[in-house]
Structures are given as structure tokens and as C-alpha cells.
Amino acid sequence: MRRAPKKASDQDVSMRIVEDPNEMRELGDAMRRAGKRVGVVPTMGALHDGHLELVRRSRAECEATVATIFVNPAQFGPDEDFARYPRTFESDAARLAECGIDCLFAPHASSMYPEGHSTFVEPPSIAAPFEGQVRPGHFRGVATIVLKLFQIVPADVAYFGQKDYQQTLVVRRMVRDLNVPVAIVVCPTVREPDGLALSSRNRYLSGEERRRAVGLYRALRLGAACVEAGDRDIETTIDAMRSLLRDHAFAPADIDYLAIADPETLAEFAMPERPAMLLVAARLGTTRLIDNWLVP
Numbered sequence: 386m387r388r389a390p391k392k393a394s395d396q397d398v399s400m401r402i403v404e405d406p407n408e409m410r411e412l413g414d415a416m417r418r419a420g421k422r423v424g425v426v427p428t429m430g431a432l433h434d435g436h437l438e439l440v441r442r443s444r445a446e447c448e449a450t451v452a453t454i455f456v457n458p459a460q461f462g463p464d465e466d467f468a469r470y471p472r473t474f475e476s477d478a479a480r481l482a483e484c485g486i487d488c489l490f491a492p493h494a495s496s497m498y499p500e501g502h503s504t505f506v507e508p509p510s511i512a513a514p515f516e517g518q519v520r521p522g523h524f525r526g527v528a529t530i531v532l533k534l535f536q537i538v539p540a541d542v543a544y545f546g547q548k549d550y551q552q553t554l555v556v557r558r559m560v561r562d563l564n565v566p567v568a569i570v571v572c573p574t575v576r577e578p579d580g581l582a583l584s585s586r587n588r589y590l591s592g593e594e595r596r597r598a599v600g601l602y603r604a605l606r607l608g609a610a611c612v613e614a615g616d617r618d619i620e621t622t623i624d625a626m627r628s629l630l631r632d633h634a635f636a637p638a639d640i641d642y643l644a645i646a647d648p649e650t651l652a653e654f655a656m657p658e659r660p661a662m663l664l665v666a667a668r669l670g671t672t673r674l675i676d677n678w679l680v681p
């Protein structure tokens with residue numbers, strides 16, 4: 386079913402909503418010809434303040450900003466939440482228009498993956514551990530859709546969130562390895578007042594799960610404090626983080642990974658070193674959340 390709106394609201398007539406990739410490329414080319422620096426913010430919609438921070442950063446740094454909304458089927462595994470992923474297009478479009486962006490690109494799956502589409506990006510090796518191990522094929526789907534979006538939106542700069550830290554490494558390596566002329570900017574993770582990282586998936590959480598979810602943030606902060614103090618070995622630190630997660634009713638089987646790694650290579654540390662990236666992924670019921678914390 387095609388969406389009708391060509392404007393997001395009566396107040397904001399300046400934001401164009403484009404569904405067709407060719408039309409998007411023409412519009413982007415026109416922005417570039419007009420001498421504008423173009424920023425792009427790729428998202429899957431169900432927008433929250435974390436997404437909007439990326440948009441605001443692009444607005445501050447570029448003369449034209451394009452946000453994209455596309456729930457990319459290629460990055461979901463067969464047993465994952467593609468079908469139930471929240472789709473809130475009307476309110477997303479209204480929030481983006483309020484931010485003053487120039488264009489929202491919201492293609493249909495049939496134009497991104499037309500019948501017979503069979504070309505995919507082999508992601509860089511940094512995609513192998515952590516998310517890559519738990520979600521086989523995920524980064525192949527991410528790399529493919531990001532490259533496709535870069536081909537369609539002729540952006541100078543693309544904005545991503547640190548929240549999906551491994552994804553930022555995958556995208557950075559991909560643009561370097563494939564000579565894609567887009568600068569990658571990574572923005573800090575936006576959090577709830579209690580520290581929980583904003584995520585489109587937080588809306589799946591029951592009240593009880595939401596209260597437990599802050600355990601992820603607390604475990605990261607505890608681990609970071611240990612690394613900063615420099616007085617414990619990695620195993621002791623990870624044990625302390627696990628025990629804190631247990632206090633928040635996470636069973637060992639709920640934790641997909643909990644690691645302290647090199648922020649560049651994602652190689653897990655045997656001894657505390659700095660800078661260090663602390664990474665966690667865990668499930669609360671049927672909801673899977675990830676988070677990370679950098680010790681500089």
C-alpha cells in the first residue's frame with residue numbers, strides 16, 4: 386500500500402517525503418549542485434530522541450539534511466522481530482518536519498529489493514564477533530542497505546549512533562574498503578534519566594522488564610569504574626558485572642555477551658587496557674537490548 390502524504394503536516398510544508406529512489410537521487414543531486422553539504426541520517430523509524438540528536442547534529446553541520454526510514458528486512462534473522470518492529474510513520478514524519486529537515490526518504494521494500502535482487506555486501510571482518518556471532522547475516526544486511534542508501538542519497542556526511550557501536554565500525558571499514566566518498570560521524574548515545582539507552586525496542590518492555598533493563602547500564606558503569614581504577618583483572622571485572630546483572634534478574638542464559646575489548650579491533654582484552662570498549666547484549670523476555678560504554 387502506498388502512502389499518500391507529500392507533506393508531513395500543515396505547518397511544515399518544507400520537508401519533502403520521497404519514496405522513489407530515482408526521485409531521491411535527483412533531489413540529492415540538485416542539493417549538491419546548489420552547493421549544499423548534504424547530511425544523511427539512516428534509521429528504521431520508531432524515532433526517539435537518540436535518532437533526533439543525529440538529525441540535529443546534521444542540521445547543525447550541513448546545509449541540507451535527509452533522514453531515511455526503512456525497516457530493512459535483510460538485517461533481521463528469520464526468528465527476529467522484523468514483523469513486529471514498531472512502525473510509526475506518521476508521527477516520525479511529523480517529528481522530522483519539526484526538526485526542519487529537507488527530505489525524508491522512505492522507500493518501499495519493493496523498490497529497495499525488487500524481484501530478483503541478489504547482490505549483497507560481504508561485511509568487513511570486524512562484523513564477525515559479538516552481534517555478528519549472535520545474529521548471523523545481520524551485518525551483511527546492514528552493510529548492503531547502508532551502501533544502497535549512500536548510492537541513492539548523494540551525502541557528504543552520514544550520522545550514526547554510538548549505541549550501535551559495532552555497526553559504526555562496520556560502516557567505517559566498509560566506506561574505507563569500498564572507497565565510498567561519505568564521511569562517517571558517530572554521535573553519543575542518548576539515554577533515559579536512569580541511564581537506559583534509548584532504543585526503538587524499549588517499547589516492547591513490560592513495566593517490570595523496564596525496571597530491570599537499567600541493569601545493563603549499571604553493569605557497564607560498574608565495569609568502566611573497575612577499568613578506570615585499574616586495580617582488577619578483566620575476569621574479576623566481568624564477574625562483578627555479571628553479578629550486578631544477576632541482581633537485576635538476568636539469568637546467565639539471558640546474556641548474549643559481556644566483554645571488554647579494544648575499541649578499534651574489538652579484540653577482547655585479557656588484561657585491563659585503555660582505551661577500552663565495554664559491550665553488553667542481553668534479553669529481557671522476548672526483547673533483546675544492546676549497549677556499550679567507552680573508557681577513554
Ligand code: AMP
Binds near residue numbers: 427
Ligand atoms: P535504528 O533506527 O535503531 O536503526 O537506529 C538508527 C540510528 O540511530 C543508528 O545510527 C543508531 O545507532 C542511532 N541510535 C539508536 N539509538 C540511539 C541512541 N539512544 N542514541 C544515539 N543514537 C542512537
